[in-house]
Amino acid sequence: SAYMKEALAKGGRAFNWQAKKRRSGQRNGSKVIGVGVGQAFHPAGGSGFDGLVRITPDGKLHIHTGVGNLGTFSHSATSRAAAEVLKYNWDNCIIERGDSRRHLPWNLLQAGSNTSFTMTRTNYVAAMDAKRKLQEIAARDLGGKADDYDIADEKVYNKRDRSRSMTYAQAAARAIELGGEYAGHEVPEDLNKMTKNSVAGLAGSGLIGVAKDNMERNGTVPALAAGFIEIELDVETGKYKILDYLGVADCGTVLHPKGLETQIKGGAIMGFGLATMERYSYDPQIGIPANTALYQCKPPSYLDMPVEMKTDAVDKADPQNPVGSRGIGEPLQGCAASALLCAISDALGGHYFNRTPVTPDQILNAASGRPQSHKPMQVNMV
Secondary structure, three states: OOOHHHHHHHHHHHHOHHHHHHOOOOEEOOEEEEEEEEEEEEEOOOOOOEEEEEEOOOOOEEEEOOOOOOOOOHHHHOOHHHHHHOOOOHHHEEEEOOOHHHOOOOOOOOOOOOHHHHHHHHHHHHHHHHHHHHHHHHHHHHOOOHHHEEEEOOEEEEOOOOOOEEEHHHHHHHHHHHOHHHHOOOOOOOOOHHHHHHHHHHOOOOEEEEEEOOOOOOOOOEEEEEEEEEEEEEOOOOOEEEEEEEEEEEOEOOOOHHHHHHHHHHHHHHHHHHHHOOOOOEOOOOOOEOOOOHHHOOOOOHHHOOOOOEEEEOOOOOOOOOOOEOOOOHHHHHHHHHHHHHHHHHHOOOOOOOOOOOOHHHHHHHHHOOOOOOOHHHOOEO
C-alpha cells in the first residue's frame, strides 16, 4: 500500500519538473535558481481500538469518537465511515466528541499520523454492528431472516418486498424494547473497560452499535509524501525566496479534500521553518535552552512563504482500511524540509550541509568557500 513512486510521478508532471530542472543554476546577478525534491515517511495506522455508534428513536445517528479538534476536521472526516456504512444523510448525524461525559469509546490518541486509518476502522466496525442489529430487528418484526433485509434511505427493508420495511427511528425504539445487546445492556467481552462504561451510560437510549476493531492488519501502515520546490537564492545575503512549491500526499483515499489541502500547505510551512529558521540553542556548560521564546527561535510567517502553494494526492485506496484511508501528518513537514534543503544545495552547486537549520551565515560561508564557524558537535550551542 505504499505508492511513493506514483506520488513522485504525479508530482513531477504537475510541477513540470523537467522544465524546472533545466532552470537549475541560472543566475540573475547574485541570485541563483535551485530546485529540489524531498520525500518523507511516517507510520500511519493502528488497530485494536473500539467503535461506538447509537441510533436514537428520533432517527438520528450519534457517532461517539475520541478524536479531538486539532484543526484537521478529522473528528468528522473519520466519522463519515459510519455514516457511509449505514447510508445515513449526513445532516442526520451527530458527532459526540470532546468530553468523556458524552460516553466516548476507547480510541487511539490523535497523534503520529494515525488518526485517519485507525478511526475510520473503529467507526466502520461499530456501524457494521449496528447494521447487523437493524437487520435482525427487522427479521424479528417483519418475518424472514436477517439476510433477507438491506438498508437504504434510513430504512431497513426486505430485499424482495420493499413494502416490508421499518425506519431507523422505529428500529431504535424497538431496540429499547428488546433490550439486551440491541440497547447496550449486553456488550462484547473484548471491549476496553472505558468503552464498556460508556455503553453502560447509554444503555436503553437507542440501538447501540459497538465493536472492537479486530480486522486484519499486516506490517507497518505507511504515510508518504513528496515535495517539489524551486527557489531563488541570493549568494550575497544568504537569503532565499520560494518561487514554487507542490506537495503530494500518499494517504490512501482522501477523506476531506479541503482539509488535506490545508494540511499539506501547513505541513510545508512547518517544514520550511525546520529546514532554515528554527534553531535551538543550548548552553554548553549546563545544557539549558538559550532561546526560550518564538522571537528567539522564529517560525515562518506569511511574509516568509510563497503567495501560492500547490497540492495534490495519489488518492489510491489502502487495502487494509475499509474506506481506503491512511494518515498524512508528519511526512508533509519532512518532505518540504528536505526539498528546500536540496534546492539550497542545488543552487550552491551541490554543497552538503549535513545539518539543520541551514541559516544565511552558513549559506554565505558555503558560497564564498569559507569554513563554517561551528564544529560538527557545536551546531546547537552558543
